[in-house]
Amino acid sequence: MSDIKNNSFVRWLSRNPIWGFVVIVFVFFSFAADHFFALQNVENILVQASTIGLIALGLTLVMINGNIDLSVGAILALAATVTVDMQGWETLAFLGDWVLLVAVLAGLLCGTLLGGLNGLIVWKTGVDSFIVTLGAMLGIRGLVFVYTREQSFYASSFAYSDFGSSSIGPLPTLAVLFIACAIVIHVLLSRTVHGRNTYAVGGNREAAVNAGIRVGPHMVVNFMIGGFFAALAGLALSTQMGASTPNMGREYELWTITAIVLGGTKLTGGSGSIVGTLGGVLAISILRNGMNLMQVPSFYVLVVLGVILIAVLALDKHLNRRTAQEPAL
Amino acid sequence: MDKAATDGWSVRQILAQQGILIAFVLAMLVFGLFSDRFLAFDNIMAVLRQTGIVGVMAIGVTIVVIGGNLDLSVGSMLSMATVLVVDLHDRIGPGPAILIMFCAVLAAGAINGVLVGYLRLNSLIVTLGMLSALQGITLIYTDGKNVDIANQSDTWFAIFGRGDIAGIPTPIVMFFGVAVLGHVLLTRMPFGRKVYATGGNPRTAVYSGIRRGRIVFLTYLISAFTVGCSALILGSRVMGSQNNVGQGYELLVLSAVILGGTSLLGGSGNILKTVIGVLILGFIQNGLLLLGFPYYAQWLVTWVVIILTVWLDVASKRHSLWSPIA
Numbered sequence: 297m298s299d300i301k302n303n304s305f306v307r308w309l310s311r312n313p314i315w316g317f318v319v320i321v322f323v324f325f326s327f328a329a330d331h332f333f334a335l336q337n338v339e340n341i342l343v344q345a346s347t348i349g350l351i352a353l354g355l356t357l358v359m360i361n362g363n364i365d366l367s368v369g370a371i372l373a374l375a376a377t378v379t380v381d382m383q384g385w386e387t388l389a390f391l392g393d394w395v396l397l398v399a400v401l402a403g404l405l406c407g408t409l410l411g412g413l414n415g416l417i418v419w420k421t422g423v424d425s426f427i428v429t430l431g432a433m434l435g436i437r438g439l440v441f442v443y444t445r446e447q448s449f450y451a452s453s454f455a456y457s458d459f460g461s462s463s464i465g466p467l468p469t470l471a472v473l474f475i476a477c478a479i480v481i482h483v484l485l486s487r488t489v490h491g492r493n494t495y496a497v498g499g500n501r502e503a504a505v506n507a508g509i510r511v512g513p514h515m516v517v518n519f520m521i522g523g524f525f526a527a528l529a530g531l532a533l534s535t536q537m538g539a540s541t542p543n544m545g546r547e548y549e550l551w552t553i554t555a556i557v558l559g560g561t562k563l564t565g566g567s568g569s570i571v572g573t574l575g576g577v578l579a580i581s582i583l584r585n586g587m588n589l590m591q592v593p594s595f596y597v598l599v600v601l602g603v604i605l606i607a608v609l610a611l612d613k614h615l616n617r618r619t620a621q622e623p624a625l
Numbered sequence: 626m627d628k629a630a631t632d633g634w635s636v637r638q639i640l641a642q643q644g645i646l647i648a649f650v651l652a653m654l655v656f657g658l659f660s661d662r663f664l665a666f667d668n669i670m671a672v673l674r675q676t677g678i679v680g681v682m683a684i685g686v687t688i689v690v691i692g693g694n695l696d697l698s699v700g701s702m703l704s705m706a707t708v709l710v711v712d713l714h715d716r717i718g719p720g721p722a723i724l725i726m727f728c729a730v731l732a733a734g735a736i737n738g739v740l741v742g743y744l745r746l747n748s749l750i751v752t753l754g755m756l757s758a759l760q761g762i763t764l765i766y767t768d769g770k771n772v773d774i775a776n777q778s779d780t781w782f783a784i785f786g787r788g789d790i791a792g793i794p795t796p797i798v799m800f801f802g803v804a805v806l807g808h809v810l811l812t813r814m815p816f817g818r819k820v821y822a823t824g825g826n827p828r829t830a831v832y833s834g835i836r837r838g839r840i841v842f843l844t845y846l847i848s849a850f851t852v853g854c855s856a857l858i859l860g861s862r863v864m865g866s867q868n869n870v871g872q873g874y875e876l877l878v879l880s881a882v883i884l885g886g887t888s889l890l891g892g893s894g895n896i897l898k899t900v901i902g903v904l905i906l907g908f909i910q911n912g913l914l915l916l917g918f919p920y921y922a923q924w925l926v927t928w929v930v931i932i933l934t935v936w937l938d939v940a941s942k943r944h945s946l947w948s949p950i951a
Contacts, residue, residue, distance in 0.1 A: 421936040422948025427883055428932060430876060435928025441921035505950075512950045547872075550753055557750055595769065598761025605754035609746050 314558050314575035314608075318582065325586030332589050335466075342471035345581035347533045349474050349574070351552045352559075353481045354411075354525030356573045357518045359556055360485075362498040362565025363425035365519065367414060368526040368552060370436035371407045372545035375527030376534035377440055377449060379403030384452040396453050404527045410436060411523015415516035433549065440542050448541040457538030470532050477525070482570040494518065498565030554605050555580050560612075579604075644937045645886055645898055648930065649905045656912030663915050670794060676907035677796030678855045678862075679874065680900065683881045684807040685851030687899040690882055691811070692844040693824035693891025694741055694748035698733070699852050699878055701759035703871030706730045706856030708763050711866045712772040719782040727853045733759060734849020735842070742841030756875065763868050773865030786862030796858045801900075803851060808896040810847075820844060825892025880927060881906050884934055905930070 309316055326333040351368050358365045382388065382399035391398060414432050418425045451457045462469045485491035496504040497511050505511055529548075534540045559576030561568025580601065587597050657664040682699050689696045706726050713722035737755055741748045774780065784790075790798045811817035822830040823840045831837050860866055884902030887894030909930070910923040940946045 417932060419950055420947055421932070422939055422943070422950065423932060423935045424889060426889060427935050430879065430883070431928040431931035434876065434880065434924040434931075438921040438924025438928070442919050442925070445919070446921075550756065554753065554757070563747060563749060593765070593769070595761045595764035598757045598764070600761075602754040602756070602758030602761065605757070606740060606746070606751055609750050609754075610740075610744060613744070613746055 329589035346470045346474035349577040350529035354522035358522045360568045366429040367432035369545035369548040371526040372530035375403040375407045376530035376540040380449045380540040407523040407527020412520040415519030419512035460535030660915040677800040680800040680903040685848035689844045691894040697752040698755035700871040700875035702852045705763045707860045707866040711860045730849045730853040738842035738845035743838040767868045777864040785857040
């Protein structure tokens with residue numbers, strides 16, 4: 297083993313400590329839980345991770361920008377509701393099977409537009425994104441309840457509900473979709489001008505303005521990407537259930553933010569990565585899956601996750617304080 | 626900026642500073658015009674009784690936010706407290722049940738306070754973690770079941786949610802009592818000044834001899850105490866509790882605090898305006914229902930009201946309607 301290779305790996309791990317944690321819990325559950333270490337179960341984990349994971353991809357961009365989007369869970373529900381409902385519209389019956397395409401596009405468009413609306417409000421009014429999207433979270437959820445009259449909808453197209461359990465080769469389609477999207481966003485973030493601008497705007501907005509970046513439209517684009525992926529997650533989830541419920545996606549914004557923060561993205565913006573976010577999402581999914589297989593009641597997962605989130609934060613603070621020499625106040 | 630423009634602003638400044646009050650009066654007038662039941666004494670009392678639960682917590686959260694932090698754990702904490710007090714009521718009697726419930730919420734608040742105050746961790750993440758952990762603990766405690774009080778007609782515990790004190794419904798007495806206490810604490814006591822100082826500029830506060838950690842710690846204890854009071858009202862009103870009864874309350878509470886003009890950055894805010902924020906949410910809900918709108922239409926209206934209120938506030942401070950972001 298060469299030292300250089302070893303060093304670069306250690307450096308990579310120190311930048312993405314969550315992956316160390318992912319490996320540890322994976323090894324732990326492989327020994328502790330009976331059916332954990334099996335290809336079938338790894339596929340399950342990936343499918344379970346895809347919902348939160350898809351939301352997290354878009355939200356990572358928004359958070360690196362130094363903003364936050366609390367409305368993703370509500371957007372997820374609205375997009376799923378619209379898509380599932382539209383399949384059964386009599387006015388669209390003449391489209392035959394193409395109605396599915398129209399419904400899916402409409403759902404995705406809803407998410408993208410609502411994300412764009414949030415971004416536009418943040419840009420034009422200068423109100424903090426936390427407040428703007430907190431309002432949107434209530435408002436969009438209200439819209440879902442009013443639209444559905446608090447009823448669940450069932451997908452009338454079998455092709456739609458089959459999609460959720462289909463596979464491409466050995467891998468579930470949803471897992472492939474999630475991984476493909478992760479790669480696209482990773483490239484967007486690390487190889488394109490837009491990605492570089494995302495870090496610049498989050499790191500130092502004034503400097504970004506001086507460097508000629510149009511900060512406002514840039515943030516709107518990221519909010520739109522965030523809304524798009526929330527909608528996509530909604531579709532992914534509703535294909536698994538073959539239905540949409542008005543309550544779906546509730547508190548997902550909290551789970552997603554937890555995953556992203558575990559992955560090392562700072563709430564203040566300017567740093568973070570898709571690789572880290574992926575680690576955070578996997579950590580949560582593996583914990584849930586593993587504890588489930590060990591027949592630990594799901595309640596304990598909530599406690600464990602809460603404690604881990606706070607512990608990671610404390611650890612991060614401790615490590616950073618040693619390097620930054622911040623005066624202890 | 627020229628003088629004329631600044632003079633012109635004074636009217637708008639008043640509009641912005643008292644925007645929430647004006648919005649409140651307008652909303653009352655509109656609802657009053659379109660529904661003849663809205664301004665009836667009984668209806669107003671019913672709304673006030675309902676708003677008590679959110680209202681009491683909003684007082685505590687306002688104090689936390691003025692101190693420069695957030696508290697997202699109040700919803701889960703409310704679930705835990707309500708479940709505890711209701712479940713223990715039949716086992717050990719109302720008195721001890723209330724005592725144990727308050728011990729539990731204060732312990733949870735103390736954990737928040739130590740982590741955010743003394744260890745100086747980010748309050749959003751800490752209280753998010755506590756939201757998850759407390760919900761989990763509540764579910765473990767109840768084993769996923771709901772709890773209720775068997776003998777509902779024959780217990781003095783009913784006083785908190787269903788009873789009156791001197792002819793006024795207890796939730797209203799508690800809401801305004803806690804509000805007055807909070808207001809006095811913030812405006813007439815050294816502690817209040819320290820909270821504003823800590824939230825406004827933590828560094829300056831520390832250099833002027835304020836023990837930042839202790840102040841933040843205490844704000845979380847106050848917030849937890851108000852959650853305990855809300856749990857009394859909620860548990861006593863329903864005489865039972867679902868194990869996730871408080872889910873989503875943190876956001877309603879935060880909406881009320883934001884409507885009241887308290888800045889999430891800390892250092893500014895006002896209990897009395899939070900009270901108006903709570904009332905406006907309560908009356909919007911009630912008014913829309915009386916006008917025949919679906920229940921959740923209130924959330925749509927809340928969305929618009931929140932953004933307009935905060936926008937007006939931000940715009941008045943920077944003297945321009947639109948943000949300067951390119």
